[in-house]
Amino acid sequence: MTAPVRTWPQLLATLLRGDDLTADDTRWAMSEVMDDAHEPVAFAGFLIALRAKGETAGEISGLLGALMDRVTPLPVDGSQVVDIVELQEGQKVNFDVTQGQKGPQAENITTA
Template identity: 40%
Template sequence: MLMATTLRTWGGIISALLGGRDLSAEDTFWAMDGLVRGEATSAQVAGFLVALRAKGRRLRRLRGWLRLCVVMRRG
Protein backbone atom coordinates (compact mmCIF):
# COMPACT_ATOMS: atom_id res chain seq x y z
CA MET A 1 0.00 0.00 0.00
CA LEU A 2 1.47 3.35 -1.01
CA MET A 3 1.15 6.16 1.51
CA ALA A 4 1.14 9.79 0.44
CA THR A 5 2.60 12.32 2.85
CA THR A 6 2.53 16.09 3.19
CA LEU A 7 0.55 16.84 0.05
CA ARG A 8 -1.14 19.84 1.57
CA THR A 9 -2.56 21.33 -1.59
CA TRP A 10 -5.86 20.30 -3.09
CA GLY A 11 -4.10 19.28 -6.29
CA GLY A 12 -1.66 17.08 -4.36
CA ILE A 13 -4.40 15.45 -2.29
CA ILE A 14 -6.62 14.79 -5.31
CA SER A 15 -3.73 13.49 -7.44
CA ALA A 16 -2.64 11.11 -4.67
CA LEU A 17 -6.15 9.67 -4.34
CA LEU A 18 -6.57 9.32 -8.10
CA GLY A 19 -3.18 7.59 -8.18
CA GLY A 20 -4.48 5.00 -5.71
CA ARG A 21 -2.39 6.20 -2.78
CA ASP A 22 -3.65 6.37 0.79
CA LEU A 23 -3.42 9.74 2.48
CA SER A 24 -1.45 10.19 5.67
CA ALA A 25 -3.43 11.05 8.78
CA GLU A 26 -2.09 14.61 8.59
CA ASP A 27 -3.10 15.05 4.95
CA THR A 28 -6.55 13.61 5.65
CA PHE A 29 -6.96 15.99 8.58
CA TRP A 30 -5.87 18.94 6.43
CA ALA A 31 -8.40 18.08 3.73
CA MET A 32 -11.30 17.42 6.08
CA ASP A 33 -10.52 20.55 8.08
CA GLY A 34 -10.65 22.60 4.87
CA LEU A 35 -14.00 21.05 3.99
CA VAL A 36 -15.56 21.66 7.41
CA ARG A 37 -14.31 25.23 7.61
CA GLY A 38 -15.58 26.01 4.11
CA GLU A 39 -12.10 26.96 2.90
CA ALA A 40 -12.23 24.73 -0.18
CA THR A 41 -13.85 26.00 -3.36
CA SER A 42 -16.77 24.12 -4.84
CA ALA A 43 -14.45 22.74 -7.53
CA GLN A 44 -11.98 21.51 -4.88
CA VAL A 45 -14.77 19.84 -2.91
CA ALA A 46 -16.08 18.18 -6.07
CA GLY A 47 -12.59 17.04 -7.09
CA PHE A 48 -11.92 15.63 -3.64
CA LEU A 49 -15.21 13.72 -3.54
CA VAL A 50 -14.71 12.35 -7.06
CA ALA A 51 -11.17 11.28 -6.14
CA LEU A 52 -12.45 9.56 -2.98
CA ARG A 53 -15.06 7.79 -5.06
CA ALA A 54 -12.45 6.70 -7.60
CA LYS A 55 -10.19 5.41 -4.82
CA GLY A 56 -13.15 3.48 -3.52
CA ARG A 57 -12.20 1.14 -0.72
CA ARG A 58 -12.92 3.34 2.26
CA LEU A 59 -15.80 5.32 0.83
CA ARG A 60 -18.44 3.50 2.87
CA ARG A 61 -16.68 4.44 6.10
CA LEU A 62 -16.44 8.07 5.05
CA ARG A 63 -19.89 8.49 3.53
CA GLY A 64 -21.62 9.63 6.74
CA TRP A 65 -18.77 11.93 7.69
CA LEU A 66 -18.67 13.49 4.25
CA ARG A 67 -22.41 14.02 4.35
CA LEU A 68 -21.94 15.94 7.60
CA CYS A 69 -19.23 18.06 5.96
CA VAL A 70 -21.51 18.98 3.08
CA VAL A 71 -24.37 19.87 5.43
CA MET A 72 -22.07 22.01 7.60
CA ARG A 73 -20.66 23.74 4.54
CA ARG A 74 -24.13 24.71 3.33
CA GLY A 75 -24.92 26.17 6.74
Protein backbone atom coordinates in the same frame (compact mmCIF):
# COMPACT_ATOMS: atom_id res chain seq x y z
CA MET B 1 9.12 19.27 12.93
CA THR B 2 6.55 21.20 10.91
CA ALA B 3 3.41 19.69 9.49
CA PRO B 4 3.51 18.95 5.76
CA VAL B 5 1.93 21.53 3.49
CA ARG B 6 -1.21 20.12 1.93
CA THR B 7 -3.00 21.36 -1.16
CA TRP B 8 -6.04 20.19 -3.07
CA PRO B 9 -3.94 19.44 -6.20
CA GLN B 10 -1.55 17.31 -4.11
CA LEU B 11 -4.40 15.28 -2.60
CA LEU B 12 -6.10 14.87 -5.98
CA ALA B 13 -2.86 13.71 -7.61
CA THR B 14 -2.37 11.11 -4.88
CA LEU B 15 -5.91 9.80 -5.30
CA LEU B 16 -5.71 9.75 -9.10
CA ARG B 17 -2.55 7.62 -8.86
CA GLY B 18 -4.65 5.19 -6.84
CA ASP B 19 -2.66 5.80 -3.66
CA ASP B 20 -4.24 6.08 -0.24
CA LEU B 21 -4.27 9.31 1.74
CA THR B 22 -3.32 9.48 5.39
CA ALA B 23 -5.88 10.24 8.07
CA ASP B 24 -4.10 13.58 8.51
CA ASP B 25 -4.63 14.33 4.80
CA THR B 26 -8.36 13.73 4.96
CA ARG B 27 -8.64 15.53 8.30
CA TRP B 28 -7.03 18.56 6.62
CA ALA B 29 -9.47 18.32 3.69
CA MET B 30 -12.55 18.18 5.89
CA SER B 31 -11.18 20.96 8.12
CA GLU B 32 -10.80 23.15 5.03
CA VAL B 33 -14.45 22.47 4.19
CA MET B 34 -15.65 23.09 7.74
CA ASP B 35 -13.67 26.35 7.83
CA ASP B 36 -15.11 27.35 4.43
CA ALA B 37 -11.53 27.71 3.14
CA HIS B 38 -12.00 25.55 0.04
CA GLU B 39 -13.08 25.84 -3.55
CA PRO B 40 -16.25 23.79 -4.07
CA VAL B 41 -14.90 22.39 -7.35
CA ALA B 42 -11.73 21.17 -5.62
CA PHE B 43 -13.75 19.47 -2.91
CA ALA B 44 -16.09 17.88 -5.45
CA GLY B 45 -13.07 16.53 -7.35
CA PHE B 46 -11.62 15.24 -4.11
CA LEU B 47 -14.81 13.38 -3.20
CA ILE B 48 -15.16 11.87 -6.66
CA ALA B 49 -11.52 10.76 -6.75
CA LEU B 50 -11.75 9.34 -3.23
CA ARG B 51 -14.89 7.38 -4.08
CA ALA B 52 -13.45 6.16 -7.38
CA LYS B 53 -10.32 4.89 -5.62
CA GLY B 54 -12.29 3.44 -2.73
CA GLU B 55 -12.12 4.84 0.78
CA THR B 56 -9.90 3.27 3.42
CA ALA B 57 -10.71 3.14 7.12
CA GLY B 58 -7.88 5.61 7.76
CA GLU B 59 -9.27 8.08 5.24
CA ILE B 60 -12.76 7.90 6.74
CA SER B 61 -11.23 8.23 10.21
CA GLY B 62 -9.56 11.49 9.20
CA LEU B 63 -12.79 12.91 7.77
CA LEU B 64 -14.68 11.92 10.90
CA GLY B 65 -11.92 13.28 13.14
CA ALA B 66 -12.30 16.74 11.62
CA LEU B 67 -16.06 16.61 12.18
CA MET B 68 -15.65 15.37 15.75
CA ASP B 69 -13.25 18.26 16.47
CA ARG B 70 -16.24 20.57 16.01
CA VAL B 71 -18.95 18.58 17.79
CA THR B 72 -20.91 20.25 20.53
CA PRO B 73 -21.76 17.55 23.06
CA LEU B 74 -25.41 17.29 24.05
CA PRO B 75 -26.18 16.37 27.64
CA VAL B 76 -27.88 12.98 27.89
CA ASP B 77 -29.11 11.56 31.17
CA GLY B 78 -29.65 8.10 29.70
CA SER B 79 -33.38 7.92 30.33
CA GLN B 80 -34.32 8.21 26.66
CA VAL B 81 -31.36 6.67 24.85
CA VAL B 82 -32.07 4.67 21.69
CA ASP B 83 -29.99 1.54 21.11
CA ILE B 84 -29.50 1.01 17.37
CA VAL B 85 -26.88 -1.72 17.66
CA GLU B 86 -29.43 -4.26 16.42
CA LEU B 87 -29.63 -2.69 12.95
CA GLN B 88 -28.63 -4.76 9.97
CA GLU B 89 -26.08 -3.41 7.48
CA GLY B 90 -27.77 -0.90 5.20
CA GLN B 91 -30.88 -0.65 7.37
CA LYS B 92 -32.03 2.91 7.95
CA VAL B 93 -33.61 4.67 10.89
CA ASN B 94 -36.20 7.43 10.54
CA PHE B 95 -36.98 9.85 13.34
CA ASP B 96 -38.26 13.32 14.09
CA VAL B 97 -36.23 15.77 16.15
CA THR B 98 -38.24 17.99 18.46
CA GLN B 99 -37.33 20.49 21.13
CA GLY B 100 -37.85 18.92 24.54
CA GLN B 101 -37.62 20.50 27.97
CA LYS B 102 -33.94 19.53 28.24
CA GLY B 103 -33.02 20.16 24.60
CA PRO B 104 -33.41 18.33 21.27
CA GLN B 105 -34.94 14.87 21.40
CA ALA B 106 -35.81 12.16 18.90
CA GLU B 107 -39.39 10.97 18.51
CA ASN B 108 -41.31 8.61 16.21
CA ILE B 109 -38.28 6.37 15.76
CA THR B 110 -38.82 3.62 13.18
CA THR B 111 -36.62 1.39 11.08
CA ALA B 112 -37.04 1.40 7.32
